Amino acid sequence: MKTFPLKLFTESGQYTEESLQLDIEVYQALFPILSKWVDAGYSPRDVAHVMEHSVFDLELNEMMDILYNKDGTPREIKEVHHDVKKNDEQEKTAS
Numbered sequence: 001m002k003t004f005p006l007k008l009f010t011e012s013g014q015y016t017e018e019s020l021q022l023d024i025e026v027y028q029a030l031f032p033i034l035s036k037w038v039d040a041g042y043s044p045r046d047v048a049h050v051m052e053h054s055v056f057d058l059e060l061n062e063m064m065d066i067l068y069n070k071d072g073t074p075r076e077i078k079e080v081h082h083d084v085k086k087n088d089e090q091e092k093t094a095s
Contacts, residue, residue, distance in 0.1 A: 008019035015023070030051060037047040069075055 006018070008016055008022065010016060034044065034047055034051065038044050
């Protein structure tokens with residue numbers, strides 16, 4: 001299983017120097033996209049909502065690489081939230 005030894009938050013939940021840099025990079029990458037759609041007449045809230053979903057999807061895709069073996073079979077990870085396994089079982093049943 002892939003491990004992630006680096007942390008973006010301190011023990012007290014504060015940003016590290018690396019997370020501050022990441023925050024700047026994300027802002028610089030997303031601001032032009034947000035501005036483009038807001039300038040076109042869309043609500044900043046609606047645009048941000050779609051952007052949040054895209055970021056969430058990116059996270060899920062990364063997690064799927066962690067949760068599944070290369071052959072597509074699920075890994076047995078006890079820390080996986082119950083709903084994730086439940087959704088996976090429902091998809092298999094539906095297939």
